[in-house]
Amino acid sequence: MYSSAYVWAKVLSHMEERLSPVTVSAWFDDAEVVELTEDHLILYSPSDFRREIIRQKQNYIHEALQEIFNSNAKLIVFGDKELAARKSKGKSPSSMDFNPQFTFDNFVVGPSNRMAHSAAIAVSKTPGQVYNPLFLYGPPGVGKTHLLYAIANGIRKDKPDANIVYIKGDQFTIELVEAIKNGKNIEFRSKYREADLFLIDDIQFIAGKESTQEEFFHTFNKLYEEHKQIVMTSDRKPSDMPTLEDRLRTRFEWGLIMDIQPPDYETRMAILKNKANSLGLDLSDDVCNYIAINVTNNVRQIEGTVKKILAYRDLSNMPLDLPNVTRVIADMFKVEGNNLPTPSLIISQVCKFYNLDESVIRGTKRNKGTAEARHIAMYLIRNLTNLSFPDIAKEFARDHSTVVTAVQKVENMLKSGDTTLQNHIRDITANINSCL
Numbered sequence: 001m002y003s004s005a006y007v008w009a010k011v012l013s014h015m016e017e018r019l020s021p022v023t024v025s026a027w028f029d030d031a032e033v034v035e036l037t038e039d040h041l042i043l044y045s046p047s048d049f050r051r052e053i054i055r056q057k058q059n060y061i062h063e064a065l066q067e068i069f070n071s072n073a074k075l076i077v078f079g080d081k082e083l084a085a086r087k088s089k090g091k092s093p094s095s096m097d098f099n100p101q102f103t104f105d106n107f108v109v110g111p112s113n114r115m116a117h118s119a120a121i122a123v124s125k126t127p128g129q130v131y132n133p134l135f136l137y138g139p140p141g142v143g144k145t146h147l148l149y150a151i152a153n154g155i156r157k158d159k160p161d162a163n164i165v166y167i168k169g170d171q172f173t174i175e176l177v178e179a180i181k182n183g184k185n186i187e188f189r190s191k192y193r194e195a196d197l198f199l200i201d202d203i204q205f206i207a208g209k210e211s212t213q214e215e216f217f218h219t220f221n222k223l224y225e226e227h228k229q230i231v232m233t234s235d236r237k238p239s240d241m242p243t244l245e246d247r248l249r250t251r252f253e254w255g256l257i258m259d260i261q262p263p264d265y266e267t268r269m270a271i272l273k274n275k276a277n278s279l280g281l282d283l284s285d286d287v288c289n290y291i292a293i294n295v296t297n298n299v300r301q302i303e304g305t306v307k308k309i310l311a312y313r314d315l316s317n318m319p320l321d322l323p324n325v326t327r328v329i330a331d332m333f334k335v336e337g338n339n340l341p342t343p344s345l346i347i348s349q350v351c352k353f354y355n356l357d358e359s360v361i362r363g364t365k366r367n368k369g370t371a372e373a374r375h376i377a378m379y380l381i382r383n384l385t386n387l388s389f390p391d392i393a394k395e396f397a398r399d400h401s402t403v404v405t406a407v408q409k410v411e412n413m414l415k416s417g418d419t420t421l422q423n424h425i426r427d428i429t430a431n432i433n434s435c436l
Helices: 004-019 021-028 048-056 058-069 080-088 114-124 144-156 168-180 185-193 212-226 246-252 264-280 285-294 299-315 323-326 343-354 368-382 389-395 401-417 419-434
Strands: 030-036 040-044 074-078 134-137 162-167 196-201 229-234 257-258
Touching: 004 021, 004 030, 004 058, 004 168, 021 048, 048 058, 048 074, 058 074, 074 080, 114 144, 114 229, 114 257, 134 144, 144 162, 144 229, 162 168, 162 185, 168 185, 168 196, 168 212, 212 229, 212 246, 212 343, 257 323, 264 285, 264 299, 285 323, 299 323, 323 343, 343 368, 343 389, 343 419, 368 389, 368 401, 368 419, 389 401, 401 419
Parallel strands: 040 074, 134 229, 134 257, 162 196, 196 229
Antiparallel strands: 030 040
16 A cells, blocks of 8 residues: 555656646645545645646546556545535544455464464554554565554544554655655654554665654654554564664664564465455365465465466366366466566665666666666676676666676675675665565
8 A cells, every 4th residue: 555645746746747847836736635545536725726727637647546556546626615524524634544354354363473463453452552663574475564454444443533644664765755855844744743553564665764764763753752553564673674773773672573474384274265265266175285385475475376266267167176276376386496586676676775766777877876776786686687797788778898897896895895885785685585
């Protein structure tokens, strides 16, 4: 789930490419997101004239939502009257709706996640009173985000007016940059520091970013001092983030740190049957056993396997017996030694770490920060894939000698004991591995 501010910033950026920044600023400058769900995007503008222009330009908004987020959300434009009516019904204009499917009831509990599940329930029943902050860590696809949403849905059920704020670590940085650029620091701080429940996914992405860590430090302090609940997830525990400031690391360790590991065989079987039943699939025991033995990575991979079987059933009249299912899902299994990251994955993770657009790192800008990121991307592609220097050069539209020089430069800096660079490469590599 993306925050509404992040989505709107991306939509505006997309429209600027088609309408020009001046036009977008003229007509959308005072537009604010009231609510964003899978079904609709509600915007507020105090100007009758601008609201009409927004409605006339809504095809650009729909195009951006579809291209960037694959969303068909309907646009609704509010004026003062509609916004006042909404507030009178007790719904905060900044409230967020969380997927109702993510609850504690449909979270399959096993030895690998039982303690984290119990801690999340305790937090949802008495927010800000126990386990604050709650820090959940583990590899991708094991249920961390499910528990975040379950906490939000649990608190929303008991306290409908609770101000619940959710954000991803990299989006927090993006919003901070946008706020500074547009002079909206006060609005940015108000959004996060007035939360009753603050949920942040993938907190590891703020490590190494000085301004982001500074802002998050003060946000954390204010919420903690006011006994507001903070829940964070990460792919690693705080002590394994070398570029995380010590003052943040110690605060993350004030509450409860719980790990979630990949599910064991029995839990995988339970997840399989639960997902199959929810989709109306009747899988035999031998099929479930085969999947549970072979699909071992994470919950997402298990759910993806079940969905692929569902598609196979809907598109063919073949029975879902073991031979057919085996053929259908053969490509879902990892082959040892073949699980190498793609150049695109490496470049995307480098861009996330340095808060850059991929177009920039693949482009021709030569300032210090951009050059360093580009060199690290080339170095990592060379070391984490089987690509040759000419193949890597094609990814950046450059001559292969440029890549050779970049890789050698990074290697020399590492040999010289550049600890900052060592830590950056270690963190980026960990982020890449967590996506495999």
